[in-house]
Amino acid sequence: MKIDNIIFIGFMGCGKSTLARALAEDLDFVFLDSDALIQQKFNQKITTIFEQKGESFFREQEQKMADFFIHCQKACIATGGGFIHVSNLENIGFCIYLKASFEYLKKALNASEISKRPLFCDEIKAKKLYNERLNKYEQKANFILNVENKNINELLSEIKKVIK
Numbered sequence: 001m002k003i004d005n006i007i008f009i010g011f012m013g014c015g016k017s018t019l020a021r022a023l024a025e026d027l028d029f030v031f032l033d034s035d036a037l038i039q040q041k042f043n044q045k046i047t048t049i050f051e052q053k054g055e056s057f058f059r060e061q062e063q064k065m066a067d068f069f070i071h072c073q074k075a076c077i078a079t080g081g082g083f084i085h086v087s088n089l090e091n092i093g094f095c096i097y098l099k100a101s102f103e104y105l106k107k108a109l110n111a112s113e114i115s116k117r118p119l120f121c122d123e124i125k126a127k128k129l130y131n132e133r134l135n136k137y138e139q140k141a142n143f144i145l146n147v148e149n150k151n152i153n154e155l156l157s158e159i160k161k162v163i164k
């Protein structure tokens with residue numbers, strides 16, 4: 001299978017950045033992280049961008065990242081949980097959804113990790129968002145990978161079987 005890029009989607013806490021970085025190292029691809037690039041651009045944390053500029057501004061920045069990613073090659077790309085709303089996701093590359101239950105994700109994020117995520121701070125709202133997005137993640141994915149109770153090597157080998 002000829003693949004330009006591999007892009008990871010999924011809800012907060014599913015391990016998109018960790019896995020994208022590990023796969024990039026394994027395949028000798030470039031590692032790109034949408035949230036990290038947005039933070040670097042403004043030299044601000046995501047929470048500060050949400051507070052000072054608002055969520056819709058952040059979503060516009062995600063769209064700009066997507067417009068950049070379509071020109072990339074041989075990159076493993078980590079995205080934020082809301083990146084599925086960009087208009088051209090299917091043009092970026094092979095899309096892998098890292099799937100886990102809300103309860104599993106909640107346990108995976110410690111208090112410090114939750115505090116970096118403005119949309120996870122209120123658990124009831126976060127669960128609602130999770131339920132709203134579930135179908136969308138599945139529809140957008142070329143491959144759905146259940147991540148629960150698997151270590152990084154198991155996840156990498158499942159991905160490599162699919163992209164070969």
Ligand code: S3P
Nearest residue numbers: 011012013035080081082117118
């Ligand atoms: C968001 C997820 C976050 C980050 C922002 C919004 C979302 O990324 O982009 O806080 O809408 O789900 P992670 O999925 O890496 O936590």
